[in-house]
Amino acid sequence: MYQKCCDLLNSRGVTLESLEELVFFLQGKYYNNLTQEEVRSAIESVLQKREVQNAILTGVALDLAAEEGRLADKELEQLLIDDAGLYGIDEVLAFGICNLYGSIALTSYGYVDKLKPGIVGVLNTKSEHCNTFMDDIAGAIAACAASKVAHNKQNDEPV
Amino acid sequence: MYQKCCDLLNSRGVTLESLEELVFFLQGKYYNNLTQEEVRSAIESVLQKREVQNAILTGVALDLAAEEGRLADKELEQLLIDDAGLYGIDEVLAFGICNLYGSIALTSYGYVDKLKPGIVGVLNTKSEHCNTFMDDIAGAIAACAASKVAHNKQNDEPV
């Protein structure tokens, strides 16, 4: 399932490298000795979590169904295609992931959601694809990995 | 949109009466002067909320797509059809609704989710329909209405 989720993310433009970039964006300023290995390992651990995998499967299924016109409810389809400002179920799914990783994950996700750095900004740009769920899920995965990095780092050093 | 959501709920077996029954189950023991009008009015107010409406549209879309074999991802489809114990996105959506109505809504939803009274139990019984999201959404709507009733009642009386 881990590999399947990586493949699904890739198929929507979200590579492990693009997630690493987000984690460095979030934590690089606090830890200038942060290595790519630490970041990669945190991301992989997040992607192993079953509830994260379920969120990826479900979010991509909704994005794809909207994109391909397969949703029975055309009003919902339009909300997803427009990434409508008051449709917040994509954020609800993202918070569902972030909650598992504590406060740092939640605030980091909020920050990424507003600033839209890197791949989040790319996904959020209008295109032939519907990425209403994917941009939030990518941001949430990076935010969870950022929280994991922060906890690891602070346990390393005597706090 | 309010009427559309009522119709959608009805089409999945969730009537306003079945929701009222859940609210009485949750609050009847605390307020024995609770009237059907108060309960109905609380439910209607919950169903007017945009984020609740979005959750209904999205949850029903996923249930229907699974039921009719229209999900591209057959592994996800099977998770939904089985209402798999470790698939928790349906609860995530339900919590997203309950969060808007505070602590009483959240604990009431947890209670309903375990005991499965009334329509929640009916929906949770294996049938030709997939109600993986619907049973949680019905429980969440009733839990929110229960919270609203409790707050209304306690503001009525000098606390």
Next chain:
Amino acid sequence: MYQKCCDLLNSRGVTLESLEELVFFLQGKYYNNLTQEEVRSAIESVLQKREVQNAILTGVALDLAAEEGRLADKELEQLLIDDAGLYGIDEVLAFGICNLYGSIALTSYGYVDKLKPGIVGVLNTKSEHCNTFMDDIAGAIAACAASKVAHNKQNDEPV
């Protein structure tokens, strides 16, 4: 810090045995081969988590301050002593813990909060002690351990 939290819980009447009893109450019906070792190990792992420890420290501090009349704000003190129905910060703290352990933890906590089995019921009974936060924290710890048990059990068997 782990030992300090156990001691704090003990000093408020919450033993590891009383938490085990709650976890059996929550999961015993699903897994009749559940052992005390599995349950104890899940509880210990929850109590090792820093955010859980912080919630215990903070909740006990508020209960104690109210009990001993040391809160500057006497209106807040009364809310805590009365465990007022519309004061929901104790539940907010409990949800903060449960969120870390996913959907099963959240619904289990809601269930325990309504039924008040075992030590939760004891703490909730009026006494010379203020346990407004403690009953919710005890319920939340057990709910998190119950979620951990469910995930462990289902990973054991081919799902």
Next chain:
Amino acid sequence: MYQKCCDLLNSRGVTLESLEELVFFLQGKYYNNLTQEEVRSAIESVLQKREVQNAILTGVALDLAAEEGRLADKELEQLLIDDAGLYGIDEVLAFGICNLYGSIALTSYGYVDKLKPGIVGVLNTKSEHCNTFMDDIAGAIAACAASKVAHNKQNDEPV
């Protein structure tokens, strides 16, 4: 209780004007016709909510007790005085408020928590006062008001 909460906020340096500034920071870029009246009215409505008031009372009580050396647990006292990075109960309380106002409140709070504009930055600066809870609560109140403004504005126009 509304007036008491305003007074409490004031006594910790958080004026209605400083909250207005935060809301303009969050929503001004989206609505350039946003008026001070709309913002003030949204803030006042948030401050009328009982769960928000309870969070203010509780957070200020903890900040004050730490500041004045009145916490029995000196380890917790030090965590609060240091606003320790891995102590997340202040954020848990803030999320408890934001959850009531939906996705926009949650992401706005995360954004404010990272950027620390206006009064949030002032409170976060080391001083003789302990504002571990207050900076998060001020950010959360503004984030909720920002969400309310966004919903009001979008209902004004045909969505």
